[in-house]
Amino acid sequence: MTNENNSFSITYHEALRKANEVGVSTFKAKEAQKSLEKFAKEQWLESDKGRFLLGNRALCELRVYLLDFYPEEILDCYVCNNIATKGFICGYCGKAIHTFCHTELSNEKNSSVCLNCNKDYDPTDSVIGLVVSSP
Ligand SMILES: [Zn+2]
Numbered sequence: 001m002t003n004e005n006n007s008f009s010i011t012y013h014e015a016l017r018k019a020n021e022v023g024v025s026t027f028k029a030k031e032a033q034k035s036l037e038k039f040a041k042e043q044w045l046e047s048d049k050g051r052f053l054l055g056n057r058a059l060c061e062l063r064v065y066l067l068d069f070y071p072e073e074i075l076d077c078y079v080c081n082n083i084a085t086k087g088f089i090c091g092y093c094g095k096a097i098h099t100f101c102h103t104e105l106s107n108e109k110n111s112s113v114c115l116n117c118n119k120d121y122d123p124t125d126s127v128i129g130l131v132v133s134s135p
């Protein structure tokens with residue numbers, strides 16, 4: 001599950017296909033599906049609109065591993081220092097921030113002002129992961 005197009009996620013079907021690729025021949029699609037549901041329940045994965053992301057638990061426990069193997073692709077939120085899979089990256093200072101951290105700390109709702117350098121960045125160009133901007 002690498003960072004293709006900054007999405008940090010794969011679709012349900014991709015996940016099932018991946019499970020088939022890595023699985024032994026007896027590892028049937030149905031069991032793969034069950035495993036995905038189990039992972040989601042245990043917060044290893046997070047499902048969002050039919051796609052799967054690494055869940056909070058995976059992000060915490062695999063952090064060292066992820067940083068080791070994908071140092072270029074891992075973006076840490078500069079507010080809480082956790083890996084940001086859903087958030088924004090500022091086009092000016094390059095800092096990444098979680099959507100929820102940004103919302104939490106912004107004075108205005110739907111603000112696109114970088115809290116680090118105070119510049120107004122383009123929210124559609126700066127998306128990390130599955131950020132769905134509210135209309
Ligand atoms: Zn954060």
Ligand SMILES: [Zn+2]
Nearest residue numbers: 090093114117
């Ligand atoms: Zn900035």
